[in-house]
Amino acid sequence: AALDRIAKVDDAVHAFLHVDAEGALAAARAVDVRRAAGERLGPLAGVPLALKDVFTARGMPTTCGSRILEGWRPPYDATVVSRLRAADVVILGKVNMDEFAMGSSTENSAYGPTRNPWDLTRIPGGSSGGSAAAVAAFEAPLSIGTDTGGSIRQPAAVCGLVGVKPTYGGVSRYGLVAFSSSLDQAGPITRTVADAALLHAAIAGHDPMDSTSVELPVPPVVEAAGRRDIRGMRVGVVRELAGEGYDPGVQAAFDAAVAELAGLGAEVVEVSCPHFTYAMAAYYLIAPSECSSNLARFDAMRFGLRAGDDGRAGAEEVMSRTRDVGFGAEVKRRVMLGTYALSSGYYDAYYGQAQKVRTLISRDFAAAYEQADVLVSPTTPTPAFPIGDKVDDPVAMYLSDLCTIPSNLAGGPAMSLPSGLVDGLPVGIQIMAPAFADDRLYLVGGALEA
Numbered sequence: 001a002a003l004d005r006i007a008k009v010d011d012a013v014h015a016f017l018h019v020d021a022e023g024a025l026a027a028a029r030a031v032d033v034r035r036a037a038g039e040r041l042g043p044l045a046g047v048p049l050a051l052k053d054v055f056t057a058r059g060m061p062t063t064c065g066s067r068i069l070e071g072w073r074p075p076y077d078a079t080v081v082s083r084l085r086a087a088d089v090v091i092l093g094k095v096n097m098d099e100f101a102m103g104s105s106t107e108n109s110a111y112g113p114t115r116n117p118w119d120l121t122r123i124p125g126g127s128s129g130g131s132a133a134a135v136a137a138f139e140a141p142l143s144i145g146t147d148t149g150g151s152i153r154q155p156a157a158v159c160g161l162v163g164v165k166p167t168y169g170g171v172s173r174y175g176l177v178a179f180s181s182s183l184d185q186a187g188p189i190t191r192t193v194a195d196a197a198l199l200h201a202a203i204a205g206h207d208p209m210d211s212t213s214v215e216l217p218v219p220p221v222v223e224a225a226g227r228r229d230i231r232g233m234r235v236g237v238v239r240e241l242a243g244e245g246y247d248p249g250v251q252a253a254f255d256a257a258v259a260e261l262a263g264l265g266a267e268v269v270e271v272s273c274p275h276f277t278y279a280m281a282a283y284y285l286i287a288p289s290e291c292s293s294n295l296a297r298f299d300a301m302r303f304g305l306r307a308g309d310d311g312r313a314g315a316e317e318v319m320s321r322t323r324d325v326g327f328g329a330e331v332k333r334r335v336m337l338g339t340y341a342l343s344s345g346y347y348d349a350y351y352g353q354a355q356k357v358r359t360l361i362s363r364d365f366a367a368a369y370e371q372a373d374v375l376v377s378p379t380t381p382t383p384a385f386p387i388g389d390k391v392d393d394p395v396a397m398y399l400s401d402l403c404t405i406p407s408n409l410a411g412g413p414a415m416s417l418p419s420g421l422v423d424g425l426p427v428g429i430q431i432m433a434p435a436f437a438d439d440r441l442y443l444v445g446g447a448l449e450a
């Protein structure tokens with residue numbers, strides 16, 4: 001049914017970059033055979049999933065939305081992928097994304113934009129726009145995205161879905177092509193909080209292949225999603241994540257969701273996180289710096305594309321020609337920014353300074369969690385904007401992640417779930433929790449959804 005649906009709607013939506021019909025059907029049939037034999041199956045047995053094209057998976061291409069990886073077929077599974085397979089999930093194929101996960105609209109994909117199923121003239125968010133669009137268009141009930149500054153939560157919000165960025169270190173990054181290693185985290189995009197919890201539990205947990213993966217038990221997210229009792233919980237509304245730049249409709253939907261939380265017995269308090277105002281500026285130094293280092297591996301020798309190798313050109317010339325045609329404008333912009341910020345003489349003024357701001361943001365969170373068990377804000381300042389609206393204005397595009405970036409900088413988990421419609425377009429409320437308390441997101445999310 002999922003493959004039929006893809007055949008029917010994906011020409012218009014363009015969520016998929018690669019559909020592995022044969023592999024998906026074989027995996028689904030294998031589940032049927034084992035079920036008939038009375039074998040014990042995984043918790044998501046036979047459920048189809050759309051995988052963001054930033055993960056390696058045997059038997060499928062991995063492009064990261066970039067020309068530079070054209071033709072690359074990785075010989076191994078990311079840990080997220082091997083865990084999905086162990087849970088008996090059926091992987092339908094790879095879905096579209098902003099190139100190397102840099103963007104908020106999926107317009108930075110080298111393979112053309114994905115469209116928002118709620119309104120095909122609008123963006124589905126990004127960078128995990130293909131993931132969100134696939135779920136919103138009923139092409140797949142589950143998807144995995146990645147979130148460096150908001151790339152799971154923002155597309156989930158503007159496509160009317162649930163999206164979760166787990167605690168940094170909660171889900172292995174092995175086989176996830178790195179954008180900004182200290183910020184990247186994989187997580188679920190689904191229709192319901194319970195689906196997200198099942199998927200979260202399937203992919204999380206320690207992995208010796210990722211040195212930043214933590215050796216702690218997975219928080220009890222599935223149990224929390226079903227509890228539905230938040231009486232006495234303290235919910236902190238972040239004062240700084242409101243006001244100028246926020247669509248009044250988004251604010252109204254958020255206020256209504258907060259009133260609902262109070263109605264469910266939560267105690268609503270206002271908290272202040274004064275350094276959140278500097279989160280965007282710090283992020284746009286840290287993320288490009290780390291990307292300028294991570295993307296150095298795309299050298300025309302090891303992976304994918306090699307351009308201008310006429311037999312006479314030297315290695316440096318081939319590298320430069322390949323990067324010239326292989327990387328898109330946003331990737332080049334960030335590599336240049338990052339290289340500059342890390343260069344001698346500027347390092348302390350930019351990268352070093354941004355790291356200090358990061359520490360101050362973590363302290364703001366710590367202080368806020370003395371007053372509240374979870375924090376809340378709108379997920380995005382606006383609903384989905386029209387395709388093409390912000391392509392020429394990177395700073396306007398960057399503002400999409402105003403509310404989501406602080407959690408990446410501090411490492412704590414965060415969820416977006418639908419808070420209502422603004423002129424027929426979905427918007428979301430963001431719930432944030434302290435590191436390793438991911439279950440609180442599901443507790444509050446499950447109660448609010450019910």
Ligand code: GLN
Pocket residue numbers: 101102103104126127146147148149150151152179287398401
């Ligand atoms: N939109 C942000 C950026 O462009 C976040 C992207 C992400 O989370 N991968 O960097």
